[in-house]
Amino acid sequence: MNAWVQVLIKSVSILILLLAVVRLMGKRNIASITPFHMVGYITIAVLAALVSTNVITNPALGLIPLGVWVISIIGLEYLALKSKWAHDFIYGKETVLIEHGRVMEQSLLKARLTGDELLRMLRTKNAFSLADVEFAVLEATGDFSVFLKSDKKPATARDLNIKIAPLAEPQTVILDGNILNDPLASLGLARDWLGTELEKLGVSLNNVFVAQVDSSGELYVDLFDDSTQNPQPKVREMLYAGLEKSQADLMSFALETQSKSAKAMYTKNAEKLEELLKILKPYLLK
Amino acid sequence: MTVASQVKQVLATLKGSQGTIRLYAAQAQEEETRAVYDEAMETTTEIIHDLEKRLSVLEYEEPHYKGN
Numbered sequence: 001m002n003a004w005v006q007v008l009i010k011s012v013s014i015l016i017l018l019l020a021v022v023r024l025m026g027k028r029n030i031a032s033i034t035p036f037h038m039v040g041y042i043t044i045a046v047l048a049a050l051v052s053t054n055v056i057t058n059p060a061l062g063l064i065p066l067g068v069w070v071i072s073i074i075g076l077e078y079l080a081l082k083s084k085w086a087h088d089f090i091y092g093k094e095t096v097l098i099e100h101g102r103v104m105e106q107s108l109l110k111a112r113l114t115g116d117e118l119l120r121m122l123r124t125k126n127a128f129s130l131a132d133v134e135f136a137v138l139e140a141t142g143d144f145s146v147f148l149k150s151d152k153k154p155a156t157a158r159d160l161n162i163k164i165a166p167l168a169e170p171q172t173v174i175l176d177g178n179i180l181n182d183p184l185a186s187l188g189l190a191r192d193w194l195g196t197e198l199e200k201l202g203v204s205l206n207n208v209f210v211a212q213v214d215s216s217g218e219l220y221v222d223l224f225d226d227s228t229q230n231p232q233p234k235v236r237e238m239l240y241a242g243l244e245k246s247q248a249d250l251m252s253f254a255l256e257t258q259s260k261s262a263k264a265m266y267t268k269n270a271e272k273l274e275e276l277l278k279i280l281k282p283y284l285l286k
Numbered sequence: 287m288t289v290a291s292q293v294k295q296v297l298a299t300l301k302g303s304q305g306t307i308r309l310y311a312a313q314a315q316e317e318e319t320r321a322v323y324d325e326a327m328e329t330t331t332e333i334i335h336d337l338e339k340r341l342s343v344l345e346y347e348e349p350h351y352k353g354n
Contacts, residue, residue, distance in 0.1 A: 165319060165322075166316045166318050166319060168315055168316065187315070189313075215314075215315040215316060215319075216310065216313065216314060216315070216319060217309075217310065217313025217314065217315075235306060239303055239306045239307070242299050242300075242302065242303045243299075243300075243303050245299060246296050246299050246300050246303070249292070249295075249296045250296065250333075253289075253292070253293065253296075256289070257289075262340055262343075265336050265340060266340075268336075269332075269333045269336055269337070272329055272332065272333060273329070273333060275329075276325075276326055276329045276330075279322060279325070279326070280322065280326055283310075283319065283322060283323075
């Protein structure tokens, strides 16, 4: 047999074999694999290359180590899933570099990091001042995780005691001027609804590049025509303003009226409306 | 403008708002949002009811302005 035919056959079969093997080894982000996995992947790749380019002439001699590596990697992964101890042994454990705001110099030495490198890694996590860091850990994959002191963390709506309306992810209903039926149906809306909404905004379907509906049923559109401003619905603000005006009117009626019972009725309803406005505010004003 | 017509104006605004709220209640995806809008519907209905009662009293008091 010609040498090139041999190489061709081997290359094709190794390619198919590797495709199957990679599938078997599962999903893993290549940027965050442990050193052990990296060594395994490289060894498998090199063995495959050596067999397919005929450097290892006897296929058995190439396939046996390939099989050993693949099976042992899969086996060890399975073991690591079952036992915490095995997991730590195979993949290594995370190293705590900063605890209670103090740098652990011993751990730094163990991870072979200089103070300079530690500061650089902190900076990538937006912690420019060491004083802001409560806890930092070097993960087994080499990723760096930082836990800021509680007063240095970004404030959430909960911290600020602000009530926020719950919002699920928006659905894209128009793309490139085409109506997407499935997302529209998942929101329980019809094409007619979309047509009326677009008409309200005064835009035609083929001028819409993207349109999204949020979970409160509001439509946001981006137009092909960039010279005009994207028309955005103001219905919510209008509704809030209308209710607010009604509340103010009720208050003035209460002041103006001569009848005692009417005064009480106006005041009571003005209060009710005020209460309602407070509840509706997070939903209507965003 | 008479008191009756002012009350009528507020009634119109409230009824319009209620229509919009009803629409939002129907569109809302989350249970919590729908509950808030449903509550808003109830409150506005109560207020509208009270105002309509007051309006009939006013129209009785100022019959010559009725319909304005």
